Amino acid sequence: MKFVVAVKQVPDTAEVRIDPERGTLIRDGVPSIMNPFDTYALEEAMKWRDELGGAVTVITMGPPQAESVLREAISMGADDAILISDRAFAGADTWATSHTLAAAVNELGDVDAVFFGKQAIDGDTAQTGPSVAASLDWPQITFVGKVRELSSKFITAERYVETGTQVVQAELPVVLTILKDANVPRVPSLRGKMKSRKAQIPVWGLSDLGLTGDETGLNGSPTKVVVTATPDPRTGGQIHQGSAEELASKLADLLLEEGGTS
Amino acid sequence: MDYMLNEDLLAIKEICVEIGEKHILPIRAELDEENKFPREIMDVIAASDLFTIYIPEEYGGTGMGSMALAVATEELSRYCGGIAVSYAANALGAMPILLMGSEAQKKKYLPQLASGEKLCAFALTESEAGSDAGGVKTRAIKDGDHYILNGTKQWITNGGEAQIYTVIALTDPDRGARGASAFIVEEGTPGFSYGKKEDKMGIRASATRELIFEDCRIPAENLISREGFGFMVAMKTLDNSRPGVAAQAVGIAQGALDEALKYAEQRKQFGVKINSFQGLQFMLADMGTQIEAARALTYAAAGLIDTGSKDIVKVSAMAKVFASDVAMKVTIDAVQILGGYGYMREYPVEKMMRDAKITQIYEGTNQIQRSVIAKAMIKEAKRK
Numbered sequence: 001m002k003f004v005v006a007v008k009q010v011p012d013t014a015e016v017r018i019d020p021e022r023g024t025l026i027r028d029g030v031p032s033i034m035n036p037f038d039t040y041a042l043e044e045a046m047k048w049r050d051e052l053g054g055a056v057t058v059i060t061m062g063p064p065q066a067e068s069v070l071r072e073a074i075s076m077g078a079d080d081a082i083l084i085s086d087r088a089f090a091g092a093d094t095w096a097t098s099h100t101l102a103a104a105v106n107e108l109g110d111v112d113a114v115f116f117g118k119q120a121i122d123g124d125t126a127q128t129g130p131s132v133a134a135s136l137d138w139p140q141i142t143f144v145g146k147v148r149e150l151s152s153k154f155i156t157a158e159r160y161v162e163t164g165t166q167v168v169q170a171e172l173p174v175v176l177t178i179l180k181d182a183n184v185p186r187v188p189s190l191r192g193k194m195k196s197r198k199a200q201i202p203v204w205g206l207s208d209l210g211l212t213g214d215e216t217g218l219n220g221s222p223t224k225v226v227v228t229a230t231p232d233p234r235t236g237g238q239i240h241q242g243s244a245e246e247l248a249s250k251l252a253d254l255l256l257e258e259g260g261t262s
Numbered sequence: 263m264d265y266m267l268n269e270d271l272l273a274i275k276e277i278c279v280e281i282g283e284k285h286i287l288p289i290r291a292e293l294d295e296e297n298k299f300p301r302e303i304m305d306v307i308a309a310s311d312l313f314t315i316y317i318p319e320e321y322g323g324t325g326m327g328s329m330a331l332a333v334a335t336e337e338l339s340r341y342c343g344g345i346a347v348s349y350a351a352n353a354l355g356a357m358p359i360l361l362m363g364s365e366a367q368k369k370k371y372l373p374q375l376a377s378g379e380k381l382c383a384f385a386l387t388e389s390e391a392g393s394d395a396g397g398v399k400t401r402a403i404k405d406g407d408h409y410i411l412n413g414t415k416q417w418i419t420n421g422g423e424a425q426i427y428t429v430i431a432l433t434d435p436d437r438g439a440r441g442a443s444a445f446i447v448e449e450g451t452p453g454f455s456y457g458k459k460e461d462k463m464g465i466r467a468s469a470t471r472e473l474i475f476e477d478c479r480i481p482a483e484n485l486i487s488r489e490g491f492g493f494m495v496a497m498k499t500l501d502n503s504r505p506g507v508a509a510q511a512v513g514i515a516q517g518a519l520d521e522a523l524k525y526a527e528q529r530k531q532f533g534v535k536i537n538s539f540q541g542l543q544f545m546l547a548d549m550g551t552q553i554e555a556a557r558a559l560t561y562a563a564a565g566l567i568d569t570g571s572k573d574i575v576k577v578s579a580m581a582k583v584f585a586s587d588v589a590m591k592v593t594i595d596a597v598q599i600l601g602g603y604g605y606m607r608e609y610p611v612e613k614m615m616r617d618a619k620i621t622q623i624y625e626g627t628n629q630i631q632r633s634v635i636a637k638a639m640i641k642e643a644k645r646k
Contacts, residue, residue, distance in 0.1 A: 186306075186309060186310075187277060187280045187281050187284065187285070187306055187309065187310045188276070188277055188280065188310065189277070189309060189310045189311040190270075190273060190274060190277060190310060190311035190312065190314065190315065190324060191311050191314075191324065192311075193273040193276070193277070194270070194273070194324075197269065
């Protein structure tokens with residue numbers, strides 16, 4: 001089986017603060033990590049590789065320093081990795097990113113499944129996985145909490161959605177987005193770390209993927225960020241005291257005053 | 263302090279931190295409370311290749327040696343002394359095979375230990391043979407191409423959990439210590455069973471159990487080295503493993519200091535953080551200094567072993583005695599700094615204090631270590 005895992009390097013949001021004046025992230029001195037949801041995608045792909053045989057290739061689109069998450073993936077047990085990096089990819093929104101990642105999957109060829117984390121903790125869009133599936137014109141199963149069965153032809157997976165669990169079957173090749181319920185990611189191994197230090201990681205740019213500058217990066221992004229703003233912090237509030245009956249009736253009055261309907 | 267650890271040692275450290283944070287922290291209190299062996303953590307340790315580091319590459323290991331083992335043991339001990347010893351006791355059990363085993367024994371057993379497929383334990387102590395290892399009573403009688411073992415080993419770390427045991431037994435009781443021999447005994451051998459599992463003060467995640475041999479027949483090829491070499495195998499094993507106990511002590515102490523520093527930064531009394539009080543600062547300073555000195559001595563001993571030096575007896579004993587005394591003192595002080603909270607099970611330092619105590623006792627009490635050190639010093643002085 002040929003599995004691809006798409007990972008993203010993100011700032012460790014546990015360490016990020018917001019600049020209150022400018023409404024932007026203060027990224028100085030914040031460590032970069034593999035998007036935590038992607039570790040479940042990687043584990044799921046490796047789990048099925050270990051079961052069925054084959055190889056797991058990890059890809060990421062990002063600046064040259066994003067290579068470190070690929071080495072981390074190799075230390076956890078991925079077979080190889082490709083960095084998708086080019087100045088022409090900079091400033092991409094989810095559409096341009098997906099278009100580029102899909103081109104990389106096509107370039108790899110004969111891929112059986114592409115695994116994504118359910119979303120990235122920086123942008124939180126959860127769009128890239130589904131959008132890559134659309135670009136490739138492959139079926140997609142999102143929010144996968146459990147892969148029940150995987151063979152060379154079919155996959156049966158459980159989607160954990162608000163209303164319950166959906167059991168979905170799809171033909172391969174397929175795109176999956178994985179929830180943290182799916183598994184417990186393995187710890188990197190010593191041999192994996194030794195291998196990751198020596199691993200040659202190819203860099204694929206615009207021409208390697210047969211794309212043009214109009215389809216990628218800022219130029220290929222239909223989304224434009226107009227303004228980033230921080231909502232005003234909540235102020236005040238009222239504190240009322242009294243018995244439960246008094247408070248219930250007071251609360252009802254207040255809600256009606258605020259323009260509620262009776 | 264930066265010890266300029268190479269990339270491999272740093273990788274080992276990172277792996278242990280990841281195992282500690284993700285797998286040990288969430289369950290260490292429960293394992294301690296329930297006296298429960300960390301089987302699932304041993305599986306994680308196996309998958310992360312940590313069992314490979316003390317086994318040469320030709321037998322399925324990564325052959326990184328004593329320093330690597332010390333770094334791993336120290337780092338795991340910061341999280342739980344009981345889990346760390348369950349790990350390190352595998353190296354102790356494998357040591358007789360590593361040091362004195364035949365090529366066939368190495369080929370048969372070491373790869374299974376490197377992969378973590380099987381766990382290992384070393385069995386020397388008996389009810390009447392502790393510091394005086396010469397008091398071993400377990401007998402091994404040659405019977406054709408077999409030996410028949412009879413006797414009981416006591417307080418065996420990883421007992422009941424390991425599948426491969428290196429056991430010291432007498433082949434010639436008339437010759438005392440010179441009549442002892444070392445054997446490999448596999449779990450499941452008829453006549454080999456487990457006795458009671460001990461309920462201990464500390465390192466409660468580790469299994470400590472009796473091994474009972476009743477007419478237990480093992481193949482003669484399981485003899486390590488030669489008849490009569492058992493005591494030498496045991497002493498060499500312990501000389502090589504003592505920096506491991508030292509590393510465990512350093513790790514436990516570091517874990518306690520980290521907790522004390524964290525608490526002293528958060529806790530306010532008289533309107534200020536308690537780490538602003540000089541009385542407490544002096545305690546923290548001593549704890550930090552003692553740990554660093556213990557670590558430096560431990561790394562020096564482990565490093566010397568890795569050079570292949572034969573002159574390791576004194577420094578191994580020094581590292582063990584110093585680091586374990588430091589661990590006891592530092593953990594007691596950590597409980598003191600956390601005050602009433604430190605005495606409560608809800609906080610981890612009382613466990614660390616209980617865990618620290620054994621490092622002064624096992625693999626040779628600190629009194630025995632001191633007499634080993636003194637004898638070595640006196641011998642050296644005579645040579646001059």
